[in-house]
Amino acid sequence: MTTREELRTIALAEFAAAGYGATSLQRIAELAGVSKSSVLYHFDSKEHLLEAAIGPAIDRMHVVLAPLEAGGMGDQRAFLEAFVDFLLEYRLEVNMFINQGPSLVDVPVIERANELVRQLAEFFAANTGSLEEKMRFGIALGGAAYMLCSVQTFDLTQVETLDETRAALIVILTDLLG
Amino acid sequence: MTTREELRTIALAEFAAAGYGATSLQRIAELAGVSKSSVLYHFDSKEHLLEAAIGPAIDRMHVVLAPLEAGGMGDQRAFLEAFVDFLLEYRLEVNMFINQGPSLVDVPVIERANELVRQLAEFFAANTGSLEEKMRFGIALGGAAYMLCSVQTFDLTQVETLDETRAALIVILTDLLG
DNA sequence: TGCCAAACTGACCGATCGGACAGTTTCTGA
DNA sequence: TCAGAAACTGTCCGATCGGTCAGTTTGGCA
Numbered sequence: 001m002t003t004r005e006e007l008r009t010i011a012l013a014e015f016a017a018a019g020y021g022a023t024s025l026q027r028i029a030e031l032a033g034v035s036k037s038s039v040l041y042h043f044d045s046k047e048h049l050l051e052a053a054i055g056p057a058i059d060r061m062h063v064v065l066a067p068l069e070a071g072g073m074g075d076q077r078a079f080l081e082a083f084v085d086f087l088l089e090y091r092l093e094v095n096m097f098i099n100q101g102p103s104l105v106d107v108p109v110i111e112r113a114n115e116l117v118r119q120l121a122e123f124f125a126a127n128t129g130s131l132e133e134k135m136r137f138g139i140a141l142g143g144a145a146y147m148l149c150s151v152q153t154f155d156l157t158q159v160e161t162l163d164e165t166r167a168a169l170i171v172i173l174t175d176l177l178g
Numbered sequence: 179m180t181t182r183e184e185l186r187t188i189a190l191a192e193f194a195a196a197g198y199g200a201t202s203l204q205r206i207a208e209l210a211g212v213s214k215s216s217v218l219y220h221f222d223s224k225e226h227l228l229e230a231a232i233g234p235a236i237d238r239m240h241v242v243l244a245p246l247e248a249g250g251m252g253d254q255r256a257f258l259e260a261f262v263d264f265l266l267e268y269r270l271e272v273n274m275f276i277n278q279g280p281s282l283v284d285v286p287v288i289e290r291a292n293e294l295v296r297q298l299a300e301f302f303a304a305n306t307g308s309l310e311e312k313m314r315f316g317i318a319l320g321g322a323a324y325m326l327c328s329v330q331t332f333d334l335t336q337v338e339t340l341d342e343t344r345a346a347l348i349v350i351l352t353d354l355l356g
Numbered sequence: 357t358g359c360c361a362a363a364c365t366g367a368c369c370g371a372t373c374g375g376a377c378a379g380t381t382t383c384t385g386a
Numbered sequence: 387t388c389a390g391a392a393a394c395t396g397t398c399c400g401a402t403c404g405g406t407c408a409g410t411t412t413g414g415c416a
Contacts, residue, residue, distance in 0.1 A: 003393080018281040021200025024373065036374085038394050046374065098324060099277050102331075103196040117331065125333035132346040135325055138332040139350060143321020146276060147313055153280075153295065154316040155303040168310040172317060176354065181363080202403065214404085216364050224404065 004042045006032050012053040016092040016149070020050060020100060020107070051109040057093035058109070060086060061116045068123045080177075084144075084169050088162060091148035098145055133178075140176045144169060182220045184210050190231040194270040194327070198228060198278060198285070229287040235271035236287070238264060239294050246301045258355075262322075262347050266340060269326040276323055311356075318354045322347060 001009075010031045014023045025046055029036040043049040064086045067074045087094055097113040104110040124137040147154060156165075179187075188209045192201045203224055207214040221227040242264045245252045265272055275291040282288040302315040325332065334343075 019197035019200050019278075022197050022281075025375090026373080034393095035395055037377095037396075040375065041393065041395095044375095098328075100197075102328075103200075121331050121333070130346075131334065131342055132349060134332050134334055135343070135346050136350055138325030138328060138334070139317070139321030139354075141321075142324025142328065143317030143319075146320025146324060147316030150276075150280075150316060150320065153299050154312050155299070156309065156312055156316070164309055165313075168308075168313050171310060172314055172354070176317075176350070203405090204403080212363095213365055215366075215406090218405065219363065219365095222405095 003032070003034060003038070007034075007039055007042055007049065008053050011049050012092055015050060015053060015100075016096050020096075020104060020110075025049075047107060047109070050107065054093045054096065054109060054113065057090040057097075058112050058116065060090065061113070065116055065119055068119060077174075080173060081170060084166055084173065087144055087148060087169070088166060091145065094145045095149045098142055136176050136178075140173050144173065181210070181212060181216070185212075185217055185220055185227065186231050189227050190270055193228060193231060193278075194274045198274075198282060198288075203227075225285060225287070228285065232271045232274065232287060232291065235268040235275075236291050236294065238268065239291070243294055243297055246297060255352075258351060259348060262344060262351065265322055265326060265347070266344060269323065272323045273327045276320055314354050314356075318351050322351065 007028060011023075011028050014028055014031070025039050026036050028049075029039045032039070039049070043052060064082050067079060093113075097110075097117055101110055101114045101117060105114065120141070121137070125134060128134055128137065147156075185206060189201075189206050192206055192209070203217050204214050206227075207217045210217070217227070221230060242260050245257060271291075275288075275295055279288055279292045279295060283292065298319070299315070303312060306312055306315065325334075
């Protein structure tokens with residue numbers, strides 16, 4: 001792994017765990033075993049580091065949500081599975097989007113993520129009627145993101161395979177969303 | 179409302195929204211229309227302000243979780259309703275506990291909250307068997323906390339009554355947890 | 357009215373922050 | 387081997403941070 005890649009990985013984990021604003025470049029540097037200046041050699045600024053860290057997830061989310069722009073989610077099951085796969089692969093990023101998105105609107109890359117979250121929420125709001133259905137969607141999105149980032153809290157540290165997690169998550173979300 | 183009370187309220191909202199570490203005393207002071215020194219007149223330190231902000235929720239959570247220490251939740255329905263009421267009243271605090279708890283273990287008052295979250299999680303882990311059931315619990319807790327703090331995102335800003343929200347949440351969590 | 361406590365303030369402190377920049381070291385390819 | 391680019395570093399900067407402290411203002415009560 002290159003230094004740049006290691007910094008990206010460490011930054012993502014720290015930004016997700018402690019928050020972007022509360023994570024210092026010095027901390028990221030120490031965790032990577034390099035100087036802070038070295039971090040700034042690879043990334044022009046803290047904001048550029050954030051962009052590099054979460055950029056791929058945003059690009060991917062664009063693709064996953066593309067069906068919504070065409071006016072519908074097409075095959076609901078296929079959409080749900082694609083979204084679950086997205087969650088499984090980008091659980092840290094999604095956790096950041098939903099928990100830190102509202103307070104980091106001044107950061108352009110986060111606002112891109114906020115747009116996507118809004119798009120998803122608006123699609124569901126337009127296609128659901130009752131208070132309960134809207135709440136179910138919020139719980140599904142926030143709950144899945146939180147749960148996937150909290151495996152230790154919930155005794156999910158046994159070596160279950162990704163496939164088992166995926167299958168269970170699809171069942172649960174199907175239950176929740178109908 | 180006294181200045182002290184206003185500061186508590188503003189601090190809680192800011193700590194929950196932006197994160198404890200990323201919220202400055204100066205910002206809280208500005209939102210309250212007083213000087214930072216005035217904040218420190220009322221609360222000896224940032225940490226004491228945090229304790230004052232989330233202390234009541236922790237005390238209350240102790241009470242709500244008391245049945246678990248007796249080895250069971252007693253009447254499951256009653257426990258669920260008590261917990262939902264707790265969530266509805268302390269949604270900001272709970273959101274802080276679950277999202278910021280893991281990264282603020284050095285703050286004693288947060289660690290008290292972490293203990294309670296662990297207690298709740300361990301109770302469910304001991305009383306559930308499958309991966310799916312454990313995941314359901316994580317999704318229920320994280321999802322409800324997130325959803326209740328994100329009413330604007332999910333088009334829940336209509337003037338639904340607290341009773342309707344409560345009723346729907348109980349139905350959803352009952353579905354989720356069985 | 358006057359005293360004292362409560363409430364509030366601005367100036368200051370040392371520490372930390374993101375970032376600039378010149379200097380040093382390492383790597384690569386001819 | 388050597389030159390130049392890549393990678394890395396330490397020092398420095400201005401800004402912000404939590405907190406200290408002496409001074410000022412306000413409120414309450416005798």
